[in-house]
Amino acid sequence: MGRKQTRFEALVHALSADLFRYAVWLCRDRSQAEDLVQETFLRAWRSLDTLRDEKAAKGWLITILRREHARQYERHVPIRDYEVDPDDLPGTGDNTSAEAAALRGAVANLSEDYREPLLLQNLGGYSCEEIAQLLGLSSGAVMTRLFRARQKLRAVLDGDENAASRELRI
Amino acid sequence: MNCLEFHRRSLAEPRCQESEFLRHKRDCTHCADFSLGVTQFDKSLTEALQVEVPNNLASRIILRQSLDAEGAQRTRKRRLYAWAASVLLALGLAGGWFMATRLPPVDRAVIARISEVPGSQVAAEQVPYDTLVRVLRTLGGELSGSLGEVSYASIYYIQDFPCGQLVLTGMKGPVNVLLMPGVYIENRRALRSKQWNGIIVPTANGSMAIVGEQGEVLDDVEQRVRSAVIWRL
Numbered sequence A: 001m002g003r004k005q006t007r008f009e010a011l012v013h014a015l016s017a018d019l020f021r022y023a024v025w026l027c028r029d030r031s032q033a034e035d036l037v038q039e040t041f042l043r044a045w046r047s048l049d050t051l052r053d054e055k056a057a058k059g060w061l062i063t064i065l066r067r068e069h070a071r072q073y074e075r076h077v078p079i080r081d082y083e084v085d086p087d088d089l090p091g092t093g094d095n096t097s098a099e100a101a102a103l104r105g106a107v108a109n110l111s112e113d114y115r116e117p118l119l120l121q122n123l124g125g126y127s128c129e130e131i132a133q134l135l136g137l138s139s140g141a142v143m144t145r146l147f148r149a150r151q152k153l154r155a156v157l158d159g160d161e162n163a164a165s166r167e168l169r170i
Numbered sequence B: 001m002n003c004l005e006f007h008r009r010s011l012a013e014p015r016c017q018e019s020e021f022l023r024h025k026r027d028c029t030h031c032a033d034f035s036l037g038v039t040q041f042d043k044s045l046t047e048a049l050q051v052e053v054p055n056n057l058a059s060r061i062i063l064r065q066s067l068d069a070e071g072a073q074r075t076r077k078r079r080l081y082a083w084a085a086s087v088l089l090a091l092g093l094a095g096g097w098f099m100a101t102r103l104p105p106v107d108r109a110v111i112a113r114i115s116e117v118p119g120s121q122v123a124a125e126q127v128p129y130d131t132l133v134r135v136l137r138t139l140g141g142e143l144s145g146s147l148g149e150v151s152y153a154s155i156y157y158i159q160d161f162p163c164g165q166l167v168l169t170g171m172k173g174p175v176n177v178l179l180m181p182g183v184y185i186e187n188r189r190a191l192r193s194k195q196w197n198g199i200i201v202p203t204a205n206g207s208m209a210i211v212g213e214q215g216e217v218l219d220d221v222e223q224r225v226r227s228a229v230i231w232r233l
């Protein structure tokens, strides 16, 4: 097996699961997510020589995945941003509680601007600065989005859209 | 940092470790409670975001990539390599020396591959029929019978041409079958290794290696593959 192939397969084994989790929440659909991850790795294979440092691989793959997602999204322009029914969301691990279901629904229905930084922080373990770099935003903008995303989620769970903002008026 | 700033920061970065943030949390009971609430909420969020990953995701990605890498150019190249391989192997094996050439001796390649992806370590799940058909087709083979339980199927490369690795179920456990179209050998022979019991045998379009645990009945597996796969020449 060639060196490039070995390197590629190591990346696939190490990072495909992480990328898939991210893609599921980005696409809000499992089969679309798998296609996206497949396409991402195919592109990664073709430009593997441009990846200098293995430590940067995850961020590099996320960048490819986001670009590919944007491309596909452009191709099948959705008529409107649809509301996702929490019951349609991918089956998850052990947590089948009502709270978890409500949270999944709330995350899926966040706008992409809010959802992505939250996924990168929560699933990817990235810091605000790293997220800012990946998304091409200032870290202040990332903080604002993360803050609003959590505010929204908490409000949805409390069954009160205004709860979080009220709570802040102390 | 005042309480409002603390709340904003806490929601943006629940695990913030900045000294100002930590100091405020220590000094303000109300904010400490708030922070605790956010951290707990975030833990539930992380749990809710967990997604089951398909078992064969990695092998499917690698299969798709290897199919992509396969092109018209490769077919032309493959003929050349096949010819070069047969000559070099004949020389190398007959002369008993290690070749410092592009193509490693078959035995070395087989042992390297199996050490890298041992059959016992791959997922114990059935490979979907479609995947199996695609893997074989890449190698110039058609599935025309049953291989029994197949728990792994992927394409890999020796130098520049595709080979296949299947993991079948034998009497003693998993059996690795490496399909190597274009790698021609003269006669069947045993593969020497302390850990494994293996053979390399000629096929219609190259060779195949079958490697199992010590004491495995390799002839049965060989017959199974021979009757289930038809090779295009």
Ligand SMILES: [Zn+2]
Binding pocket: B002, B003, B004, B006, B024, B028, B030, B031
């Ligand atoms: Zn305070």
